[in-house]
Amino acid sequence: MENAVIIVVGADKPGIVAGITSVLAQNNVNIIDISQTVLRGVFAMIMIVDISQSKLPLSKLREELQKKGKELNVEVSVYHEEVFKYMERV
Amino acid sequence: MKYTVEEILEVHRMLSEEDLDIRSVTLSINTHGIISDNVEKVIERIRELEPLAKRFSEVVDSVGEKYGIRIVTKRIAISPLQFLLEVLPSSHALEVAKELDELAIRSKIDYISGYSAFVDRGISRGGNAVLSTLSAVLNSTSRLSGMINAGSTMGGVNIDAIKIFVDQLFEMRPEASARVAIMSNVPPDSPFVPSAHHGLGMPDAMINIAVSGPGVIEGVIRRNKPKTLQELHDLIKRTAFKITRLGELIGRAVSKELGVQFGIVDLSLAPSPKVGDSVAGIIEAMGISKMGGHGSLMALAILIDAVKKGGAMATSSVGGLSGAFIPVSEDYVMSQRALDGSIDFFTLLSLSAVCNTGIDMVGVSKKQGKDKVIGLISDVLALGVVLNKTLGVRVIPVDEEPGKVIDLGGLLGRVVVMKLKDIDVSAFTSLSGYMPSGIKRLEFG
Numbered sequence: 146m147e148n149a150v151i152i153v154v155g156a157d158k159p160g161i162v163a164g165i166t167s168v169l170a171q172n173n174v175n176i177i178d179i180s181q182t183v184l185r186g187v188f189a190m191i192m193i194v195d196i197s198q199s200k201l202p203l204s205k206l207r208e209e210l211q212k213k214g215k216e217l218n219v220e221v222s223v224y225h226e227e228v229f230k231y232m233e234r235v
Numbered sequence: 236m237k238y239t240v241e242e243i244l245e246v247h248r249m250l251s252e253e254d255l256d257i258r259s260v261t262l263s264i265n266t267h268g269i270i271s272d273n274v275e276k277v278i279e280r281i282r283e284l285e286p287l288a289k290r291f292s293e294v295v296d297s298v299g300e301k302y303g304i305r306i307v308t309k310r311i312a313i314s315p316l317q318f319l320l321e322v323l324p325s326s327h328a329l330e331v332a333k334e335l336d337e338l339a340i341r342s343k344i345d346y347i348s349g350y351s352a353f354v355d356r357g358i359s360r361g362g363n364a365v366l367s368t369l370s371a372v373l374n375s376t377s378r379l380s381g382m383i384n385a386g387s388t389m390g391g392v393n394i395d396a397i398k399i400f401v402d403q404l405f406e407m408r409p410e411a412s413a414r415v416a417i418m419s420n421v422p423p424d425s426p427f428v429p430s431a432h433h434g435l436g437m438p439d440a441m442i443n444i445a446v447s448g449p450g451v452i453e454g455v456i457r458r459n460k461p462k463t464l465q466e467l468h469d470l471i472k473r474t475a476f477k478i479t480r481l482g483e484l485i486g487r488a489v490s491k492e493l494g495v496q497f498g499i500v501d502l503s504l505a506p507s508p509k510v511g512d513s514v515a516g517i518i519e520a521m522g523i524s525k526m527g528g529h530g531s532l533m534a535l536a537i538l539i540d541a542v543k544k545g546g547a548m549a550t551s552s553v554g555g556l557s558g559a560f561i562p563v564s565e566d567y568v569m570s571q572r573a574l575d576g577s578i579d580f581f582t583l584l585s586l587s588a589v590c591n592t593g594i595d596m597v598g599v600s601k602k603q604g605k606d607k608v609i610g611l612i613s614d615v616l617a618l619g620v621v622l623n624k625t626l627g628v629r630v631i632p633v634d635e636e637p638g639k640v641i642d643l644g645g646l647l648g649r650v651v652v653m654k655l656k657d658i659d660v661s662a663f664t665s666l667s668g669y670m671p672s673g674i675k676r677l678e679f680g
Contacts, residue, residue, distance in 0.1 A: 148237075150243060152243065152244075152247050153548075155541060173592070182240050191240060202301070203300070203301050203303075204297070204300035204301060207300075208304065222247060222248070222250075222303065224247075224250070224303040225301055225303060226237075226248075227247075227302065228302055228303065228304065228481065229238050229485055231245060231480040231484040232246050232477040232480050232481055232484075233238055233242045233245075233246065233477070235476075235548075
């Protein structure tokens with residue numbers, strides 16, 4: 146399994162989760178975990194997704210998600226999970 | 236979740252708001268194979284490096300995209316050209332330099348570093364060829380950089396080499412002079428320019444990493460407001476661990492993808508002229524209201540000790556300069572403090588006792604004369620030799636008066652012309668020869 150972490154930050158409104166997850170579904174990316182929080186007073190959604198069966202390499206998937214993010218007026222960041230493993234685990 | 240929300244948001248904040256990035260991925264390669272007394276053969280062999288350079292460039296881009304990490308520059312370190320110029324007549328130096336510069340441009344490499352020579356105690360034929368062509372070469376190129384190692388614990392400090400260096404320096408364009416440093420005890424595996432070169436005793440090729448991230452350390456201090464120096468040290472150490480791990484991740488990924496051995500992570504936190512990406516900003520977050528105030532040296536010593544301890548836990552492959560970087564123009568707060576008079580040359584000299592850059596990216600007025608610059612370089616290199624550490628000088632000679640600012644743009648930033656002490660030292664700097672290696676030398680036997 147190869148995972149990525151997606152962070153979506155922006156004003157909360159209907160359609161954000163649906164918009165982002167539709168891009169994931171189209172590209173065969175499975176959501177493993179999802180969590181919502183408030184970051185500096187604005188909505189933040191964090192997802193851990195499995196990209197091992199993804200139709201797109203991570204760089205292209207990031208582009209697609211960020212394109213969708215622009216439509217939804219939210220900021221989307223996508224990192225490979227290894228970044229968190231290296232930085233947050235000894 | 237596998238990671239807590241706080242952990243994920245912490246990493247996200249470092250990468251998106253606090254300018255944590257990889258300052259450079261450097262491919263260090265043994266290029267002694269280009270050595271020939273026939274310039275056509277040399278050029279041909281340089282061109283043979285192109286497929287590797289291009290592939291390296293593509294791999295770095297793809298690794299950055301895969302992980303979602305910004306990699307600011309791609310660099311190649313080559314064997315010091317002194318060795319080529321021991322054999323090849325120096326009249327061909329410029330042609331070779333331009334070929335290397337073009338190789339970097341064609342391969343989308345930001346800097347190719349190694350127009351370098353070791354002249355700690357004396358100047359060999361090749362060393363003289365590099366020294367005497369420095370201004371012609373750097374004025375005619377844009378991506379080639381170099382270093383003159385004119386001091387070492389083993390060899391001493393060569394004032395004759397310093398004088399030739401300053402003669403050359405005064406002939407350079409400001410941007411060209413930003414691509415050369417004069418150093419003591421240069422390490423063989425630095426990923427930073429201009430010190431980067433492929434040193435002796437290294438494998439044929441390796442990947443060396445330079446990280447950034449002063450903004451991350453400043454942020455953690457400002458948010459946590461530590462009450463004791465131990466708490467302060469611990470906060471920096473824990474954060475430095477995370478920063479260094481990012482370097483380790485990217486280094487290993489590039490190394491694997493390119494099929495080249497992983498070399499080292501340089502623990503130094505490289506600043507940039509952007510607001511919020513400053514080493515001096517960390518010192519000010521510690522409570523020194525303006526970098527340069529009394530206490531700055533202890534604050535810097537705490538910072539670098541904690542960075543080294545956290546970094547050493549994060550990677551077993553430590554190398555390069557691995558110290559505190561306080562370049563003046565390349566660090567926004569440093570350049571502000573140079574302008575408002577909080578730091579002068581003597582502040583920088585005292586900070587050199589704990590930092591690893593020495594006097595870096597400072598403007599000097601040509602009107603103040605060469606002798607004072609020779610004296611300044613001698614001071615820094617002597618300090619490096621006496622303290623048994625790496626130090627260097629990168630000054631930008633300009634026609635303007637002290638107090639003026641020259642904008643070099645990009646990572647090089649705004650160069651403040653600082654006043655050299657107006658005392659005649661010419662009787663001392665006119666002495667020739669070298670300062671003998673000190674008592675530290677005898678600790679080796």
